Ligand SMILES: Cc1cc2nc3c(=O)[nH]c(=O)nc-3n(C[C@H](O)[C@H](O)[C@H](O)COP(=O)(O)OP(=O)(O)OC[C@H]3O[C@@H](n4cnc5c(N)ncnc54)[C@H](O)[C@@H]3O)c2cc1C
Ligand code: SF4
């Protein structure tokens with residue numbers, strides 16, 4: 001029967017990400033004779049529209065009934081190529097993605113020959129599994145028309161309003177007593193100089209107007225159970241008499257924000273009187289009454305040191321994105337207070353991208369002086385015996401000249417760091433990247449979804465973002481929630497366990513193996529056997545190894561498929 | 576692109592590096608293994624992965640089959656305590672390993688050929704280290720067998 005299959009196999013170059021190390025043509029040659037393979041080709045970018053079109057044409061032309069794409073991780077493009085299959089008339093569950101990028105070319109950049117053999121082995125294995133696929137229909141589950149938003153900073157507040165406006169009920173959970181996150185503590189913020197506190201107050205006002213939003217402050221998520229489309233969240237409200245309440249929600253938006261980088265004592269003179277972080281400086285400028293003062297003394301000179309806690313090899317390697325713009329904006333605020341204040345900006349690179357460049361230009365017009373210091377010789381901050389605060393730096397723009405700048409204030413332009421939220425992380429099981437921020441599935445194509453179905457991320461908890469970008473991602477998470485919940489039903493992979501009634505002897509061992517009570521006893525042809533409810537089964541496969549009769553199979557991972565995958569891998573020697 | 580030399584290896588194992596089959600899990604350990612690749616960490620190309628929903632779904636007979644058919648070893652990149660499906664996943668997984676070891680011994684294989692460690696979605700480095708060490712152990716077993 002297996003030889004009757006008609007399978008198309010596509011090996012992706014991924015630009016050069018794969019083909020720089022894997023001999024893609026050689027892989028095509030090696031697999032085109034495999035049983036069931038009708039078409040085998042290489043493609044520069046399998047995910048490009050034109051390539052998808054070509055696959056669809058092949059499928060129709062050659063009456064294909066199975067599809068294999070060897071490319072990047074299945075986490076990125078399984079849905080893309082299932083879509084190709086579906087559009088061209090193949091059942092989407094007869095598609096197999098083989099990972100020859102993250103788990104092959106990228107990890108064997110030191111061994112192209114080995115990477116090529118391994119690619120052949122993996123693709124043969126994928127073909128073997130595909131030969132044994134059956135057409136399946138997705139499971140349809142009803143979804144709860146409610147969403148939970150964790151964190152009421154600007155991203156979470158705007159998301160809650162958006163969710164309510166598309167007709168979903170919302171629970172907004174904030175750990176602090178006040179709503180608003182960082183922005184709620186700021187005066188004027190860039191780009192338009194609008195007051196952060198006012199901005200948050202107007203959002204909170206909008207939240208209060210919507211009866212479909214329930215706000216919990218001093219509250220935290222304690223547990224999450226259930227599954228995609230129907231989660232149960234336990235929320236603890238920390239009052240004098242702590243209260244635990246349970247809510248049913250279809251999706252969860254995590255908008256827990258960031259922390260500001262806290263310099264070590266002595267780092268650029270931190271700890272010396274007059275050396276402050278950017279948030280401390282922001283509070284000083286926001287609170288200035290007519291003129292800028294520090295500990296009651298007028299501030300005549302300010303030296304800013306950029307990239308503190310960002311772009312540090314071996315530590316926080318990323319750029320924090322918001323700080324160049326926030327600092328040039330603060331410098332303009334200072335100039336507006338008093339045009340006579342001297343402002344020196346000691347930077348590595350100025351990254352006032354897009355429209356924020358205008359603020360940089362404007363600050364220079366208003367007298368700010370910019371000096372580029374070498375990466376390997378950062379500025380030094382000291383207070384001399386006479387009590388003068390001084391920054392010493394080299395300026396690459398004036399041939400590396402060494403300058404000593406006496407100053408009243410040193411502002412360490414501190415970046416963003418991931419917020420400490422270990423309990424939430426272990427509860428939600430959303431992976432974090434090496435930088436410690438939550439990880440999306442795909443930065444371009446699925447920017448707010450996580451590997452946990454129905455759990456979305458928004459705002460600066462995902463990585464450094466300014467408030468406009470945080471709001472944009474909050475609204476993207478609203479759209480994604482609406483897409484999941486508004487239909488009232490969601491499609492789930494039908495990759496659930498099934499019992500072969502002929503093989504089952506009703507020993508009842510599997511019943512105890514399933515914590516979801518998906519397995520029941522039924523009578524079939526006068527015999528007692530086990531049956532598994534596809535709607536209740538979570539597809540973990542935990543019951544599979546328990547059955548002494550080998551009567552249980554997990555769809556998509558059947559005994560026959562796994563054995564065939566193993567055998568086919570071994571057909572190709574790997575040197 | 577450079578032409579890749581294809582080693583002339585006909586016999587299943589002769590000349591090949593130790594072959595390791597890894598069972599990973601779709602949501603927890605497979606992303607960790609992906610991350611190792613994204614960070615260009617190196618391990619042997621003899622390491623190949625089959626990803627499943629949950630570690631507790633591995634049949635001991637698959638492990639025995641893989642080794643009987645020519646894999647030098649099986650590495651289970653388990654969910655550990657992070658499993659989203661089964662609270663007792665770690666306990667079940669160690670039961671599966673013990674059963675597999677019994678099967679291996681019955682087939683005359685060294686029970687050291689199966690190894691398990693919990694690998695999370697950011698465990699790129701631990702995974703790389705584990706499979707590098709396991710490759711070395713298995714190469715040692717091969718050497719001992721040829722003596
Ligand atoms: C000094 C400074 C100046 C800035 N200036 C500007 C500017 O001028 N313009 C601009 O666009 N951006 C500016 N930013 C950036 C801006 O602050 C961020 O873009 C914005 O705060 C991100 O919003 P958020 O909602 O993602 O996160 P946050 O503001 O961090 O809000 C997150 C919320 O989640 C809550 N929370 C966290 N964990 C939990 C939990 N486990 N359970 C429940 N609740 C939780 C927090 O208490 C908080 O209320 C500045 C930032 C700093 C530090
Ligand atoms: S696969 Fe998991 S959820 Fe489904 S019946 Fe078996 S043990 Fe229960």
Ligand code: SF4
Nearest residue numbers: 504505507508510547
């Ligand atoms: S464990 Fe197997 S044989 Fe026993 S009842 Fe369940 S399916 Fe039937």
